[in-house]
Amino acid sequence: QKEVEQNSGPLSVPEGAIASLNCTYSDRVSQSFFWYRQYSGKSPELIMSIYSNGDKEDGRFTAQLNKASQYVSLLIRDSQPSDSATYLCAANNFNKFYFGSGTKLNVKP
Amino acid sequence: NAGVTQTPKFQVLKTGQSMTLQCAQDMNHNSMYWYRQDPGMGLRLIYYSASEGTTDKGEVPNGYNVSRLNKREFSLRLESAAPSQTSVYFCASTDRAGLADTQYFGPGTRLTVL
Numbered sequence A: 001q002k003e004v005e006q007n008s009g010p011l012s013v014p015e016g017a018i019a020s021l022n023c024t025y026s027d028r029v030s031q032s033f034f035w036y037r038q039y040s041g042k043s044p045e046l047i048m049s050i051y052s053n054g055d056k057e058d059g060r061f062t063a064q065l066n067k068a069s070q071y072v073s074l075l076i077r078d079s080q081p082s083d084s085a086t087y088l089c090a091a092n093n094f095n096k097f098y099f100g101s102g103t104k105l106n107v108k109p
Numbered sequence B: 001n002a003g004v005t006q007t008p009k010f011q012v013l014k015t016g017q018s019m020t021l022q023c024a025q026d027m028n029h030n031s032m033y034w035y036r037q038d039p040g041m042g043l044r045l046i047y048y049s050a051s052e053g054t055t056d057k058g059e060v061p062n063g064y065n066v067s068r069l070n071k072r073e074f075s076l077r078l079e080s081a082a083p084s085q086t087s088v089y090f091c092a093s094t095d096r097a098g099l100a101d102t103q104y105f106g107p108g109t110r111l112t113v114l
Helices: none
Strands: A004-005 A009-013 A017-025 A032-038 A045-050 A054-058 A061-066 A071-076 A086-095 A096-099 A101-106 B005-007 B008-011 B019-025 B031-038 B042-049 B064-068 B076-078 B087-094 B109-113
Touching: A004 A086, A004 B019, A009 A017, A017 A032, A017 A061, A017 A086, A032 A061, A045 A054, A045 A061, A045 A071, A061 B076, A071 A086, A096 B042, A096 B064, B005 B031, B005 B087, B019 B087, B031 B064, B031 B076, B042 B064, B076 B087, B076 B109
Parallel strands: A009 A101, B008 B109
Antiparallel strands: A004 A017, A017 A071, A032 A045, A032 A086, A054 A061, A061 A071, A086 A096, A086 A101, B005 B019, B019 B076, B031 B042, B031 B087, B064 B076, B087 B109
């Protein structure tokens, strides 16, 4: 099992809808969890980080962490066409970071 | 404040050639990382340096060497390039690899090995 796993998508949602992105992780990573957004041809940029069980909200974004189920999710409310990108889930274990393969999100106008 | 810079942006090599990818950060970060990104594979850690003077292998270190020249600079060397090393290479830095630390990424180097 890979340390971090994601569905590659694509996930298509209409503009204004809620996009839900999911990620599972293995026992080998357990410290902190991150969601990055990556536009085509660009480098990843951090959206959210979370390390405690529960929800963390920042504007239209909510990260959810469930350590018992080893599950991390990202909700994007009021999705916009500019949210169309690949979303990378990541986790770290001390100095090492592990990334999922990414989920491509398409927001249709 | 340029953040993380990488040179070159693009490079084409022939099989067996060598080259060094350069990375520098001006944020006074302790930890630096080299990743490669292949289509559908996400980012895979090649090598990292937790602090100046230390380097450690990541998931895919074979065929690569690194040097942490000083706190600012972390270079990646391909001694004998192979087509399997065709990829996009990202350098990143973080202040400390602890709880909820942010990794800042450079713009990437697109390498093609023929």
